[in-house]
Amino acid sequence: MHITFYGATRTVTGSNYLIETKKSRVLVDCGMFQGSAFSDAKNFSDFPYDPKTIDALFVSHAHLDHVGRIPKLVQLGFTGKIYCTAPTMRLAEIVMQDAEHIMEIEKKRDMRPKLYELADVEKAMKLFIPVEYSKIISFSDFTVRFRDAGHILGSAFIEIQEKGGARIAFSGDLGNINDPILQPTAQLAEQDALVIESTYGNRVHEALHERSNTLHDAITDTVKKKGVLLIPAFAIERTQLLLYELNALVENRIIPPIDIFLDSPLAIKASAIMADYPQYYNTATLKLISSGDDIFTFPGLKTTLNREDSKLINSSPKPKVIIAGSGMMNAGRILHHLVRYLGSSSTTVLIIGYQASGTLGRKLYTGEKRVxxxxxxxxxxxxxxxxxxxxxxxxxxxxxKWISSAVHAPKQVYCTHGEEDASAALATEIFDELGIQADVPRVGQSIEM
Ligand SMILES: [Zn+2]
Structure with a gap:
């Protein structure tokens, strides 16, 4: 088996791996590169392989940096099947449609080129085959298994085994612990090699209780200042987690009454899709839902699907909370709210997700005073x-911890999906702490297994 790293290599976005066995050529993920531009110039280069020669694509989860170049792959002649879980399939569709919508706006506004058209998304959707967690799918000379990654609804890490040969797992993105909605990340089976994400390979998160405290403080502070709390949110999963926690804060009257706007068509659509898959939630959340609590809705929440409703947010009185995408502030409705409110000292911008290098979000996060x-x-x-x-x-x-709690430790680890220093820091820790050989591959690098 021959593996080549083509994306999310010494960078976070653009996930794309080519796996070649004696009889097949398949891909894991086909994501968009994102940076200062919503769709980075890198996306427009040719694929380093002919899409017509690819037999199948396995998709770890529905985030844009894992699915965003699928329509381009199809446009250039890929006709194989696309395998992923059922929620990933549904979510991937709205993510790809939303990206097309943003690119259409940017084309009209800034003359930026579009990576694909809606027709390409439609064509791609016909190739999807939903699969279940843990089921072994057999191909001519290898098998594939999707396991719960606990990152977003339907997310998976993907195990590939050559029949009678080597085993490799691709982590996709791995979830944070104690996610109140999702099931925890499944245990890793025995592998010869593991390709692991390292977005936070050099960081340790704050304690969990600080999370709701910070949200609580940001809201009470906004009420006191009669200001605006802007929360740039990733439409899928982070927004629903926010709604879930706001639901608890509002319904238990922990925060004063305040208007909360969910100003993200993608997030509104994603919440509806997520509600269709309760079997993917953890038992505590399932219990809450079956008790009759709609976990993503509460008094004071206003969703603004169309542009007219979105514009009305401007004239609604303060204090108010606005949750809008994109999460890294490189596109979407959040930009209009930033133009309006960033220059005011009564505004708080609460950053809750990863901010890729080059994005406006990263600039604000690192304290730039003029943007x-x-x-x-x-x-x-x-x-x-x-x-x-x-x-x-x-x-x-x-x-x-996830690597060390594998059934058997993998023999070799490759750190990807991280900026260079994050990937390198994780590789060092894996070697020092776990005694496992770990490398940070370069773009285009191949390994033979
Ligand atoms: Zn992700």
Whole structure:
């Protein structure tokens, strides 16, 4: 078996791995590269393989950096099947449609090129085959198994075994512990090699209780200042986790009454899809749902699906909370709210997810005082708060724990899906703490198993 690293290699986005056996050529993930531009220039280069020669694609989960180049793959002649869990299939569809919508806006506004058209998404959707966790799927000379990664609904790590040969697992993205909604990450089976994400390979998250404290404090502070709390949120999973925690804060009257706007069509659609798959939730959440509590809805929550409703948020009185995408502030409705409120000292921007290098989110996170949003230069007067414990990703400690609690330790680990220093830090820890050989591959590097 021959593995080549083509994306999310010494960077976080653009996940893409080519696996070649004697009889097959398959891919794991086909994600979009994201940076200062919503769709990075790198996405427009040719694939380093001919899409027509690829037999199948296995998708770990529905985030854009794992599915965003699928329509392009199809446009260039890929006709194989696309395997993933049922929620991933449903979520991937709205994620790819939403990206097309953003690219269409950017094309009209900034003359940026589009990576694909809606017709390509439709064509891609016809190739999807939903699979269940833990079922072994057999191909000519290898088998594949999807296991629960606990990262977002339907997320999987993917185990590939050559018949009578080597085994390799691709972690996809791994979940943060104690996610109140999802099942925990499944145990890793025995592997010859493991390709693991390292988004937070050099960081340890705050304690869990600090998470709801920070949210609670940000809201009460906003009420006191009669200001605006902006929460740039990833539409899938982080937004629903936020709604879940706000649901508890509101219904138990822990926070004062305040208008909360969910201003993200993608998040609104994702919440509806997530409600269709209760069997993927953990037992505590299942219990809550069956007791009649709609976990993503509560008094004071207003969802704004269309643009007219979204514009009305501007004229609604303060204090107010606005949850809008994109999570890294490189596109979407959050930009309009930032233009309006970033220059005010009564505003708080609460960063709850990973901010990739080059994004506006990263600039604010690192304390830049003058930024450009939608062509306007803005002096940042808003308070910028952040909390890593909201991340959907495992931190360094959790990643090490997941590897060490495998049925048998993998013989070799490759750290990907992280910026270079994060991947390198994790590789060092894996070697020092667990005694396992660990490397940080380069783009285009191949390994023979
Ligand atoms: Zn992800």
């Amino acid at each position: 450009e949003v939608l062509g306007e230069r803005i002096d940042v007067k808003a308070k910028i708060a952040s909390i890593g414990a909201y991340s959907a990703h495992a931190d360094q400690k959790q990643l090490l």
